[in-house]
Amino acid sequence: MSSGWSNLVLKNFDQAASTYNGQARLQRAVAWRLAKHCAKHQIPEGLWVDLGSGTGHIANALETCMPQRQVLRVDGCSEMLTLHHRHRPSQLWDLNLGLPPLPQPPSLLVSSFALHWLSNPQARLKEWLAALAPGGWMALALPVHGSFPQWHHAAAAAGVTCSAMPLPSQSSLLEVLPPDCIRYQQLHRFTQKSAEVFSLLRPMRQMGAHSSPYPAMGISKWRRLKQAWPSHQESGVAELTWLIQLLLIQR
Numbered sequence: 001m002s003s004g005w006s007n008l009v010l011k012n013f014d015q016a017a018s019t020y021n022g023q024a025r026l027q028r029a030v031a032w033r034l035a036k037h038c039a040k041h042q043i044p045e046g047l048w049v050d051l052g053s054g055t056g057h058i059a060n061a062l063e064t065c066m067p068q069r070q071v072l073r074v075d076g077c078s079e080m081l082t083l084h085h086r087h088r089p090s091q092l093w094d095l096n097l098g099l100p101p102l103p104q105p106p107s108l109l110v111s112s113f114a115l116h117w118l119s120n121p122q123a124r125l126k127e128w129l130a131a132l133a134p135g136g137w138m139a140l141a142l143p144v145h146g147s148f149p150q151w152h153h154a155a156a157a158a159g160v161t162c163s164a165m166p167l168p169s170q171s172s173l174l175e176v177l178p179p180d181c182i183r184y185q186q187l188h189r190f191t192q193k194s195a196e197v198f199s200l201l202r203p204m205r206q207m208g209a210h211s212s213p214y215p216a217m218g219i220s221k222w223r224r225l226k227q228a229w230p231s232h233q234e235s236g237v238a239e240l241t242w243l244i245q246l247l248l249i250q251r
């Protein structure tokens, strides 16, 4: 995807920075889960970096689990970085340009809910792995292809485009990682429920996570999408399922 895409993604996150934390319950829970997996391993001291840190969910969780460590927060949105603790190191950087200049090879790179927003997740993943110090670790969490089956089903049934962000497949991520480097990998399924279809989708906009490569839909198409949402009409409960890939890799 183009630099126009990257600008759109960053602009939407910038504009939603002040409402991000209030909506990002899933992101916070996943960040904690990933940080606890990291804490089970002897990750060497050195430079620890959170790529696409947003407001710092995983950086904060890592520093809470391992209080002697400090994490450099990197993000392309200045508004997100202003929400970090004043004394925490941070760097404004567009990760589509590659990694920022770092003072030493990192011994830990973490990234949660960010890699899928980058233009070429496979290329970034290869780059991040190659940048690690020998014996260094990478911890990743991101939604993958197969997420939002209800949304895709409703769009097909209603004859409208599913405007959900296209996501990388689990296999496309695993194919660029040497199998003997993978220390943990798990696909987690989280299902959000609501009495109202748009209550499932609205938080994405309030978090700035609504960028889509597809044209905006008019209100009548949104109504058709809502009508076609699986089982909502019968049970009164709408669901939205996320598939989240967790990965721990050691170089």
Ligand SMILES: C[S@@+](CC[C@H](N)C(=O)[O-])C[C@H]1O[C@@H](n2cnc3c(N)ncnc32)[C@H](O)[C@@H]1O
Pocket (backbone or CB within 6 Å): 006, 009, 010, 013, 014, 024, 027, 028, 031, 051, 052, 053, 054, 055, 056, 057, 058, 074, 075, 076, 077, 080, 093, 094, 095, 096, 111, 112, 113, 114, 117, 118, 209
């Ligand atoms: C969904 S948020 C996740 C934030 C945080 N890691 C969390 O788990 O809450 C995605 C983050 O990726 C950042 N991001 C997206 N594209 C980026 C890019 N090209 N360069 C740097 N950061 C980017 C956004 O600014 C945003 O803060």
